[in-house]
Amino acid sequence: MTLFYLFAAVAVIASLLVIAQRNPIYSVLLLIASFGALSGLYVMLDAPFVAVTQIIVYAGAIMVLFLFVVMLLHAPAEETEHDERVHPLRRPGPMWFGAVLAAALVVELLWALTRAGGGTGAFPAAEVISVRAIGQALFTDYAFQFEVTSILILVAMVGAVILAKREAAKP
Amino acid sequence: MPAITPLLIAQLVIIVVVFHALLLAAAAMVWVERRLAAALQQRLGPIRVGWQGLLQPFADVIKLMFKEELRPKAADAILFALAPIISAACAFAAFAVVPFGAKTTFFGLLDEPMKLQVADVNVAVLVIFGIASMSVYGIVLAGWSSNSKYSLIGGLRSSAQMISYELSYGMALVAVLILGNSLSLTEIVNGQAGYWFGFIPKWFIVLQPLGFLIYMTAGIAETNRAPFDFPEAEQELVAGYHTEYSSMSFAMFFLAEYINMVTVSAVATDLFLGGWHGPFLPESLGWIWFLIKVGALLFFYVWMRWTLPRYRYDQLMAFGWKVLLPASVLNLLATAAGVLYFGL
Amino acid sequence: MPTLNDYLILSAILFAIGTAGVFVRRNLITILLSIEIMLNAVNLSFVAFGRSLGTADGQIIVFFVMTVAAAEAAVGLAIVIGLFRHRESLNPDTFTSLKW
Numbered sequence: 001m002t003l004f005y006l007f008a009a010v011a012v013i014a015s016l017l018v019i020a021q022r023n024p025i026y027s028v029l030l031l032i033a034s035f036g037a038l039s040g041l042y043v044m045l046d047a048p049f050v051a052v053t054q055i056i057v058y059a060g061a062i063m064v065l066f067l068f069v070v071m072l073l074h075a076p077a078e079e080t081e082h083d084e085r086v087h088p089l090r091r092p093g094p095m096w097f098g099a100v101l102a103a104a105l106v107v108e109l110l111w112a113l114t115r116a117g118g119g120t121g122a123f124p125a126a127e128v129i130s131v132r133a134i135g136q137a138l139f140t141d142y143a144f145q146f147e148v149t150s151i152l153i154l155v156a157m158v159g160a161v162i163l164a165k166r167e168a169a170k171p
Numbered sequence: 172m173p174a175i176t177p178l179l180i181a182q183l184v185i186i187v188v189v190f191h192a193l194l195l196a197a198a199a200m201v202w203v204e205r206r207l208a209a210a211l212q213q214r215l216g217p218i219r220v221g222w223q224g225l226l227q228p229f230a231d232v233i234k235l236m237f238k239e240e241l242r243p244k245a246a247d248a249i250l251f252a253l254a255p256i257i258s259a260a261c262a263f264a265a266f267a268v269v270p271f272g273a274k275t276t277f278f279g280l281l282d283e284p285m286k287l288q289v290a291d292v293n294v295a296v297l298v299i300f301g302i303a304s305m306s307v308y309g310i311v312l313a314g315w316s317s318n319s320k321y322s323l324i325g326g327l328r329s330s331a332q333m334i335s336y337e338l339s340y341g342m343a344l345v346a347v348l349i350l351g352n353s354l355s356l357t358e359i360v361n362g363q364a365g366y367w368f369g370f371i372p373k374w375f376i377v378l379q380p381l382g383f384l385i386y387m388t389a390g391i392a393e394t395n396r397a398p399f400d401f402p403e404a405e406q407e408l409v410a411g412y413h414t415e416y417s418s419m420s421f422a423m424f425f426l427a428e429y430i431n432m433v434t435v436s437a438v439a440t441d442l443f444l445g446g447w448h449g450p451f452l453p454e455s456l457g458w459i460w461f462l463i464k465v466g467a468l469l470f471f472y473v474w475m476r477w478t479l480p481r482y483r484y485d486q487l488m489a490f491g492w493k494v495l496l497p498a499s500v501l502n503l504l505a506t507a508a509g510v511l512y513f514g515l
Numbered sequence: 516m517p518t519l520n521d522y523l524i525l526s527a528i529l530f531a532i533g534t535a536g537v538f539v540r541r542n543l544i545t546i547l548l549s550i551e552i553m554l555n556a557v558n559l560s561f562v563a564f565g566r567s568l569g570t571a572d573g574q575i576i577v578f579f580v581m582t583v584a585a586a587e588a589a590v591g592l593a594i595v596i597g598l599f600r601h602r603e604s605l606n607p608d609t610f611t612s613l614k615w
Contacts, residue, residue: 098538
């Protein structure tokens with residue numbers, strides 16, 4: 001149980017720091033720390049494959065992509081506008097409304113989850129679902145979704161290359 | 172407090188032994204590299220410090236420890252300090268799931284046999300792959316935080332190279348997983364015991380020669396060694412991502428590079444060369460065979476460095492994407508077809 | 516032992532943090548990072564529910580969510596690069612006019 005609280009605390013604190021940091025590089029690194037904590041939680045949920053995939057895909061590939069973009073755009077020194085230094089709930093316009101909405105979301109979700117009668121309770125004693133079982137389900141029951149996802153990745157790759165291409169130099 | 176059993180003590184001892192063995196391996200690699208480079212270039216190399224120059228690595232470490240620890244004023248202090256830590260930590264962590272010997276009871280000291288592996292997870296192959304992905308961060312953060320042109324270019328190029336070659340690395344691994352039928356390294360090694368026709372060992376390199384070549388090539392590119400070491404080449408980019416580092420931080424990067432080499436060789440031994448299985452020795456001394464095979468692969472690494480010229484960066488990336496990746500995918504398809512047809 | 520409720524509460528908190536990030540931050544990259552936080556919170560819920568039902572379905576859906584998140588991050592960052600090249604700023608408030 002203490003392990004759960006440890007991982008949960010790291011995940012929550014790292015995520016809070018991600019949205020509070022001014023420097024985007026620190027945000028990315030803190031998000032990687034949050035992913036590491038989530039990976040630990042997946043291991044506690046008897047899902048080692050998802051835990052390792054989270055590290056390989058999310059922390060190891062997607063965040064590297066973010067880091068590259070931040071470095072190539074030289075975006076570390078974010079201009080400190082007046083708005084950024086004021087507490088979110090006191091900023092003008094949509095930001096104030098957004099912060100209030102996010103707070104309302106937390107309250108609402110916590111209320112819904114702590115009501116008695118919901119789908120709560122301890123986990124049934126089950127063994128670790130092996131990678132073999134996941135693979136078999138993925139390639140038989142969910143084969144169509146798998147193929148569609150691969151086409152999605154292809155489309156995203158082609159789209160990203162085209163969108164980020166520089167315009168050809170005019171003669 | 173967990174009970175202090177002989178098993179617990181044995182596990183702690185293994186952790187300490189593996190850690191120090193890796194450090195010693197890095198030191199030995201320094202010596203091997205310099206002597207072997209000298210032999211390949213028909214000169215002598217370090218022979219004065221200790222017998223045959225064996226104390227040279229220790230002399231180097233002591234010299235590095237006494238150097239001044241510099242940090243450029245415009246460098247980002249936290250990231251500058253964090254980058255070598257990430258590199259070294261990932262290098263050590265990857266070796267934690269590599270088994271290097273059969274189950275042994277240490278001459279009867281333990282009640283039941285224990286695997287010679289620091290942590291036995293049943294997704295060991297994926298863990299190695301994941302930690303290899305994380306070691307990109309050490310390099311890219313080193314390049315960025317130094318706040319210097321050469322470091323940034325070196326860091327970005329190096330990390331782009333690493334993530335490109337990770338794909339072929341993974342595909343070559345997957346082909347072996349099809350043959351080995353498990354994600355756990357111990358089981359893959361145990362699937363390579365025995366002989367065909369009495370004398371050809373059942374190693375996966377016999378079934379997967381192309382996979383082995385792809386794996387070693389991708390491994391050399393992953394560890395930023397020649398001929399893929401453009402990002403840290405002294406002649407091209409000053410020193411790439413570790414230009415601004417000195418003293419122990421530089422030693423950390425050096426250490427990380429050598430230990431990554433050892434890990435790649437150790438995993439290649441487990442996956443392709445049969446791990447600790449070998450003739451003439453009983454199973455409990457299998458780790459000697461493991462060391463011999465890893466040593467052979469490391470010799471091959473050093474030999475490559477001092478024989479082949481360096482790839483230019485665009486040639487390197489073209490090779491990774493246009494040659495190695497299709498080759499690894501074809502290898503995977505052929506392996507899958509072979510397993511289906513021959514029922515291996 | 517943590518119950519299903521504990522995981523769901525954690526997932527709700529993370530999701531709300533992500534939502535707050537999307538609304539409050541004025542930097543395109545941090546907004547994309549907050550979206551990733553939200554997706555991860557949802558992944559945690561899926562795995563927790565999959566575990567409590569004892570099937571592999573939770574993990575398989577997580578697999579697809581991760582893939583879609585990767586594709587979305589790639590395309591989103593490409594768009595950010597394109598926008599940055601045009602206006603030299605990562606603040607979404609500078610992209611208020613429809614004229615390019």
